[in-house]
Amino acid sequence: MALPSICSAGPTAIVIHGGAGTIDREKMSAEVEARYRKTLAEAVAAGHRVLERGGRSQDAVISAIVVMEDSPLFNAGRGAVFTNEGEVELDASIMLGEDLNAGAVTGVKKVRNPILLAERIMANSPHVMLMGEGAEAFARTQQLEFVDNEYFQTEQRRRQLEHAIARDQDLAAVEPVTDTYESRKFGTVGAVALDQQGNIAAATSTGGMTNKRFGRIGDSPIIGAGTYADNNACGISATGHGEYFIRAAVAYDICARVKYLGVNLRTAANTVIHTTLVKIGGDGGVVGLDPSGEVVYAFNTTGMYRASIDTSGELDVGIFQQP
Numbered sequence: 001m002a003l004p005s006i007c008s009a010g011p012t013a014i015v016i017h018g019g020a021g022t023i024d025r026e027k028m029s030a031e032v033e034a035r036y037r038k039t040l041a042e043a044v045a046a047g048h049r050v051l052e053r054g055g056r057s058q059d060a061v062i063s064a065i066v067v068m069e070d071s072p073l074f075n076a077g078r079g080a081v082f083t084n085e086g087e088v089e090l091d092a093s094i095m096l097g098e099d100l101n102a103g104a105v106t107g108v109k110k111v112r113n114p115i116l117l118a119e120r121i122m123a124n125s126p127h128v129m130l131m132g133e134g135a136e137a138f139a140r141t142q143q144l145e146f147v148d149n150e151y152f153q154t155e156q157r158r159r160q161l162e163h164a165i166a167r168d169q170d171l172a173a174v175e176p177v178t179d180t181y182e183s184r185k186f187g188t189v190g191a192v193a194l195d196q197q198g199n200i201a202a203a204t205s206t207g208g209m210t211n212k213r214f215g216r217i218g219d220s221p222i223i224g225a226g227t228y229a230d231n232n233a234c235g236i237s238a239t240g241h242g243e244y245f246i247r248a249a250v251a252y253d254i255c256a257r258v259k260y261l262g263v264n265l266r267t268a269a270n271t272v273i274h275t276t277l278v279k280i281g282g283d284g285g286v287v288g289l290d291p292s293g294e295v296v297y298a299f300n301t302t303g304m305y306r307a308s309i310d311t312s313g314e315l316d317v318g319i320f321q322q323p
Helices: 002-008 030-052 057-069 114-124 132-141 155-167 242-247 250-261 265-280
Strands: 013-023 090-096 102-108 129-131 182-186 189-194 200-206 227-230 234-240 284-289 295-299 303-309 315-320
Touching: 013 030, 013 057, 013 234, 013 284, 013 295, 030 057, 030 189, 030 303, 030 315, 057 090, 057 114, 057 189, 057 200, 090 114, 090 227, 102 114, 102 132, 114 132, 114 200, 129 132, 189 234, 189 284, 200 227, 200 234, 227 250, 234 242, 234 250, 234 265, 242 250, 242 265, 250 265, 250 284, 265 284, 265 295, 284 303, 295 303
Parallel strands: 102 129
Antiparallel strands: 013 182, 013 189, 013 303, 090 102, 090 200, 189 200, 227 234, 234 284, 284 295, 303 315
16 A cells, blocks of 8 residues: 555655855855855755655754754854843744644744744644743743753854944844854745645744844744745745845745746746845845745845755755856
8 A cells, every 4th residue: 555655755855044145255264164064964954854754844844944953053043143132032933835834933042942842833822923931931831942041152153242232232233243254144044845745844943133132023933024835836934134024025925926926936036035125125035945846046145055955856055156
């Protein structure tokens, strides 16, 4: 009875990102570049293994994002940026294209992997989004792992906070990176996957903006802005200056163009990222998949950390704009 199921299995694919921004190829050392490429490859492979064994797209995107949340290279989980108060606050969201179910969390400080909490909110709560202490209280009922806030903090991120405070006393910064190869970076991680059953899932996780104040929330935990999935159109995970992605409803707009205008995903993504966003002053990018498993990257910055394994099983890892 297993053979018909194997034969009827559809194509699988997964695409991830680790943030976009002004990333200077000439100033990035070979060692640093290799470190990013290795972790991106590990993350996308973790998600692809789930798909290969017939697992669900939602488990694939979670597996990929957990790898990046656990890495200090990315602004999500461990290695997330500091708020003005010198703490780390984390956001995440997930959405299923099969039934448009979704879960999101914002402003948590002690949940080790916020993407796991977003998934539990989606699966075990009547709500879509929970915040702060209430979200952490719910996380305890789900037996998720808690850590001290110091677990997320790194010296590199602390230096970035000090730099931001010295430069702009009251302004949140779009990750004012002091490393010479990143003069400006939007730190977020995300993933989109298509499983053998034809279901698309998208998810995003972030630490937000360096020096953020007053409970600022960006696009990453907002369904339709930073994350969206619909089996009839596409799945999208975004990274960029969140205020603009919220105003343009970027993730939803791309999927809506595919669904209602009948354009392909690449055209829809490029239109939104290179035209709609640029007109209002927004920088950043997206990764996405359509129901056939076509992988799409679109970004209007000089670089975006990204990786994919397409329907043929081919691995692609990139950082810079293609020449």
